[in-house]
Amino acid sequence: MTDMIQSVPQPPTDGSDKLYNERRDRIVEFLTKKGLFPLKCACCKTSSQMFFLGHKDMLTVTPLSKNGMYYPSYALACSNCGFIHSFHASVVENG
Numbered sequence: 001m002t003d004m005i006q007s008v009p010q011p012p013t014d015g016s017d018k019l020y021n022e023r024r025d026r027i028v029e030f031l032t033k034k035g036l037f038p039l040k041c042a043c044c045k046t047s048s049q050m051f052f053l054g055h056k057d058m059l060t061v062t063p064l065s066k067n068g069m070y071y072p073s074y075a076l077a078c079s080n081c082g083f084i085h086s087f088h089a090s091v092v093e094n095g
């Protein structure tokens with residue numbers, strides 16, 4: 001199942017990849033549970049491969065202000081058109 005959601009081209013390999021991979025698996029589980037897997041791109045409408053965005057132990061964020069306020073998020077980029085799909089982290093983690 002996770003072959004539809006791949007790591008960014010060079011996934012981390014220094015031990016932080018465990019958390020990165022756990023989060024990638026968590027978004028797959030969430031999407032599956034919600035009946036959204038495989039994810040169809042909202043922009044180009046394909047069910048092409050998605051890339052899980054993040055770096056080592058860091059999640060992507062949705063900024064709220066110039067003062068550094070943000071919402072943590074899980075983000076997937078369409079490999080066909082590059083559109084980024086963002087999911088609020090607390091919703092994904094609480095399923």
